[in-house]
Amino acid sequence: MIGIIATDAVGKLGVPAETRETMEVFAPQIAIAIENARLYRKMQQQMEELKQNDAKRRELIANVSHDLRTPLTSLHGYIETLLMKENDLTEAERHNIELVSRFDQQLQDLKK
Secondary structure (H helix, E strand, O other), X not given: OXXXXXXXXXXXXXXXXHHHHHHHHHHHHHHHHHHHHHHHHHHHHHHHHHHHHHHHHHHHHHHHHHHHHHHHXXXXXXXXXXXXXXXXXXXXXXXHHHHHHHHHHHHHHHHO
């Protein structure tokens, strides 16, 4: 219930029957309009909360991405150095470095 409109007063101060009938026709529509306005306001608040949450999510991703770049860059350089010494490595070492190099490439692709 949103409110009450009293139309059943008696006497000279009472609401005329014609006015009462008009109010009875419009009262449900007014109630619907008020409820729609309330729902719209609630939806706008939820949209604002979603925007704020999305901004926080983006900021978190940017921070995590930034924090990972320095160690990933160092790791990438170290892997490249090891790959340049490929002739001095055993088959197992070469295999492991190539494996790590593939993982490094996947991480580099995620940074983009």
